[in-house]
Amino acid sequence: MTAKWLPPEQYIETVARATSAACLYFTDTRGRPVQLRARRATEIWQWPGGNMDPGETPWECAVRECLEETGIIFEGPRTLLGSQFIRPRGTSWPANHIVFIFDGGTLTDEQIDGIVLDPDEHTEMRVETVEEWEKAMTPVGFARLKGIDEARRTGKVAYFER
Known part of the structure; x- marks a missing residue:
């Protein structure tokens, strides 16, 4: 069977959407993870x-958001520890999230001490051991923290689906 070529504006309607x-x-x-307490989040x-x-790369986003949320100007190496895929959540988030x-x-x-x-x-910044974080986090969030901490220690990139 020969695939039918579609113009980009039509083809884009046939593929998954993601934020x-x-x-x-x-x-x-x-070696204790540093985390921020969000005002509103799952x-x-x-x-x-x-x-x-729009137009921003994942790296540019991470560096920008870090500066906005903590005041830290991050200039370290671009090392990916992991990625997470989250399926659409009905009307609250109607697209995949990566x-x-x-x-x-x-x-x-x-x-x-200089984090602003x-x-x-x-509302808060805290530093705890991985084990201590388990008490404060949801099971899904803690599994991601534990996996990312392991990825950093082993050099093996982690992948999560939810």
């Missing part, structure tokens, strides 16, 4: 990041 986001995963000098504990703007999770590296105590949260987005 995308990117974030940076940081730890302190003892998972209240999260990493600096957010939805991509998240890129980059390694933000290690923050010193001084850098952590955007009060419209986050």
Whole structure:
């Protein structure tokens, strides 16, 4: 069977739609994950990041969102730790959502103390061990945290579906 060629404006109607986001995963000098408490979100504990703007790459998004949400100007290497695919959630989010999770590296105590949260987005910043985070997070959110922490330690990129 020969495939029928469609003009781009018609072809785009036949493929899955998706929004995308990117974030940076940081730890302190003892290897403890640094997370921000979101004002409004499904998972209240999260990493600096957010939805991509039109024309923006995942990396550009992660760096921009980190600056906006923490005041940190990140200039480290572009290391992907993992990605997450989230199916549409009915009328609350009618498209697929794809998240890129980059390694933000290690923050010193001084850098952590210098974090300035955007009060419209986050109310608190906390540093805990992976085990301590389990008590504060949803099972899905904690599984992602644990997987990303392992990806950083092993160098093997993680992939999550929800």
